[in-house]
Amino acid sequence: MEYLEFEQPIKELMEQYQTCSMVGEESGVDVKLACSQIEDKINKKKKEIYGNLTPWQTVQLSRHPDRPYTLDFINGIADKGTFLELHGDRSYADDQAMVGGLAKIDGKNVMFIGTQKGRTTKERQIRRFGMPNPEGYRKALRLMQLAEKFKIPVITFLDTPGAYPGLEAEERGQGEAIAKNIYEMVKLKTPIFTYVIGEGASGGALGIGVGNKVYMLQYTWYSVIAPESCSSILWRNWDHKEDAANALKLTPADMLKNKIIDGIIEEPLGGAQYDPEVAYQNVKQSILHNIKAFSKFTERELIEQRQEKFIAMGEFKG
Known part of the structure; x- marks a missing residue:
């Protein structure tokens, strides 16, 4: 440890x-x-x-090297031997920073999608520290539309410092790919449940984060920008990252208070790395609860509930 x-x-x-x-x-x-x-x-x-914990310490804890990643959660939640990973965007390439596939949870079919970081140096390079390219978002959208076709709930896991900022990503339409995902997720005719399991940064997270229900694990963060990036823009260096973390209101408690998320998933004391199985089971129970609750919704009601949820964000009454 x-x-x-x-x-x-x-x-x-x-x-x-x-x-x-x-x-x-x-x-x-x-x-x-x-x-x-x-x-x-x-x-x-x-x-x-x-x-x-201070907000900055929460950010650090969300990046803990022993913390379980998306594939760990999927394998810990899905029925044994049922997860079938699907690859490629059918247009350019298979982005290793974005993973997804079909699985069963207590016999119920689901489509898992999430950003994946790496453990070893080589894997981190291949997965670009969980920062997807445009083809990653297009792969995610392909899997969502496949789930919609067969009326399968979509479960997304967010753990990314942001979309990949490289020149090649911009050349292939990074902004358009994220915007297209947001547009299509808003009107997807199947339930979407989103879980922030680590870092939830910027459009990199929002590109698969438009859900009927959005949750954060206890020691995670969710914001329009990472504290270091915010500090570098405002102060031209990273020295004020702790001040930025305080100002951004990025902790689960802040997000719940501002009605950005629907709930906080409890973790073992100190983080999921201390007892991953407990974290897996807590997320699993939340997923099963939501699948049951939203099974009563019509396609129109699913879309309206999701749209109203996001339209209401940022509204304040004087």
């Missing part, structure tokens, strides 16, 4: 706990009481740190 800078007190206690356990095993001395006391200190310190 890797630890972030503000998690160092937990790391030190964990090392003490491991040493205590090792001494007990090697010497045969009963150290259960000592280890138990250290364990209590670990839990207390976790509650103290994770219960008082």
Whole structure:
């Protein structure tokens, strides 16, 4: 397990706990009481740190290298052996930063779509740190339209620092691809449920984020721009990224308060990386609940509910 800078007190206690356990095993001395006391200190310190996170610390936690990614969630939620990944946009290429395919959840058919980061250096290069090219968004749209044809709910997972900003992406119509996705998702005739499982940045996330219901996991963020990018625009450097994170109101609590999302999915204390199975099950229960609730909607009602939800954003009464 890797630890972030503000998690160092937990790391030190964990090392003490491991040493205590090792001494007990090697010497045969009963150290259960000592280890138990250290364990209590670990839990207390976790509650103290994770219960008082700053927006910037939340951003850091959403990027934790051990945090589960889209394919981890899909394989953790879908019935065993049912996920069939689908590839390509049928026009240019298969973007590895955008993944998707058919699966079953408790016997119910769904279409999963999401941005995928990499674990190793090579995989990060191939997947461009979860930043899709235009063909990634076109692949996502192809899968959504396939789901619409067979009346299958669409589940999208957002975990991206933004759409890929390279010259080749702009040459192939990055802005148009994202705009087309938003336009088509608004009028898709099948339910769409969206989950921010890590970073939800800019149009890169919104390109697959127009859902009937939108949720954020507890230690994630969702914003029009990343704090570092905001800082570089306003102050010409990254030194003010913490100030930017505070101003952007990007935490799940902020998003819920401003009615941008519909709910917050609880994670294990400290993040999904501590106990991924708990996170998978919490998301799974939310998906199943929404599939059941929206099964009663007509196609027209699905579209109207989704459109009204997004049209209402940003409205304020004096």
